Structures are given as structure tokens and as C-alpha cells.
Amino acid sequence: MSHNIFISKEKIQARIKELALEIERDFKGQEIVVIGVLNGAFMFVADLIREINLPINLDFIAASSYVGTQSSGELVINKDIKIDVTGKNVILIEDIVDTGLTINKIKDLFLLRNPKSLKLCSLLHKPARTVHHTEIDYLGFEIEDKFVIGYGLDFDGKFRELPYIGVYGNE
Numbered sequence: 736m737s738h739n740i741f742i743s744k745e746k747i748q749a750r751i752k753e754l755a756l757e758i759e760r761d762f763k764g765q766e767i768v769v770i771g772v773l774n775g776a777f778m779f780v781a782d783l784i785r786e787i788n789l790p791i792n793l794d795f796i797a798a799s800s801y802v803g804t805q806s807s808g809e810l811v812i813n814k815d816i817k818i819d820v821t822g823k824n825v826i827l828i829e830d831i832v833d834t835g836l837t838i839n840k841i842k843d844l845f846l847l848r849n850p851k852s853l854k855l856c857s858l859l860h861k862p863a864r865t866v867h868h869t870e871i872d873y874l875g876f877e878i879e880d881k882f883v884i885g886y887g888l889d890f891d892g893k894f895r896e897l898p899y900i901g902v903y904g905n906e
């Protein structure tokens with residue numbers, strides 16, 4: 736099955752450079768703790784951290800609240816971080832904020848751990864689907880209500896390897 740390119744590889748990489756500059760400016764001279772939310776954010780994290788010219792402490796959390804194409808409402812932490820984030824500048828990295836449920840629950844979890852600051856960076860946001868409002872400090876692209884795949888995002892575990900973002904199905 737082939738997919739129309741919705742956001743090209745070049746557009747993604749150009750936006751990542753801009754986001755990295757913003758983060759660099761905001762945390763000049765400081766160390767940051769980057770926490771990628773698995774599985775979807777792995778590719779975004781890998782590209783983003785290579786553009787950020789700051790000392791980075793990296794870890795990943797595996798959490799999901801998603802079954803099929805609908806959010807189920809339950810957050811499951813499959814893998815937690817090893818880093819102690821107390822007093823640290825933490826940036827959570829998500830692939831997409833859809834209803835906002837997953838990231839809100841993850842943010843709550845991190846706030847209990849007393850970081851110095853907690854920011855959210857998401858590659859994509861679907862504002863039309865918002866149920867739980869979340870402040871996105873660094874946003875790649877705002878998109879329409881379409882189910883997207885590629886660049887880390889999957890449908891049923893597939894298509895994560897695509898270097899671009901496509902719309903699932905034949906749109």
C-alpha cells in the first residue's frame with residue numbers, strides 16, 4: 736500500500752531545526768533532560784536531539800492510552816525512566832497530541848517528581864480532537880483531523896519507518 740505524502744521529509748527536518756533553535760535559546764547554558772514517549776516519538780527524538788546544541792540527558796518512557804484508532808482512556812506505563820528528574824529541566828517529547836489524554840497523564844506523573852521545569856514538545860497536534868487541553872511549548876505542525884502514519888507513527892505497529900508523514904487510507 737502506498738500513501739500520499741502529507742508532510743514531507745524535508746519539511747519535517749526543516750521544522751526540527753527551528754524547534755531545536757527555540758529550545759537552545761530557552762535553555763542556554765543549562766542541561767536538559769529529554770524524555771521521549773515511546774513508541775511513536777523515537778524518530779522525532781533521534782533527529783531533534785542531534786540538532787540541539789546543549790548537554791542532554793536522554794531517557795524514554797513507554798506509555799499508551801490508545802487502542803486501534805480510538806483513545807481508550809487508560810494510561811498504561813510499560814517502561815518508566817531511570818533518571819531522577821528532581822530539580823531538572825525536563826522536556827517531554829511526543830509524536831502527536833490527539834485528545835490530549837496521554838500527555839496530560841504523563842505530565843501529571845512528572846510534576847509529582849518535582850522537576851525544575853516541565854515543557855512539552857510535540858511534532859503534531861490535532862486541535863479538532865482536543866478533549867483534555869494541554870499547553871504545547873514546542874509544536875512542529877498543527878494538522879487536521881486525519882489519522883496519520885509514518886515518521887514514528889503507526890497503524891497497528893506498521894508504517895513507523897517512513898521518513899515522511901502520510902494519511903492512513905486512500906485520502
Ligand code: IMP
Nearest residue numbers: 801806832833834835836837882883888
Ligand atoms: P491522545 O491521548 O488521544 O492525545 O493520543 C495520543 C497518542 O495516540 C499518540 O501518542 C499516538 O500514539 C496515538 N495517535 C493519535 N493520533 C494518531 C494518528 O493520527 N496516527 C497514529 N497515532 C496516533
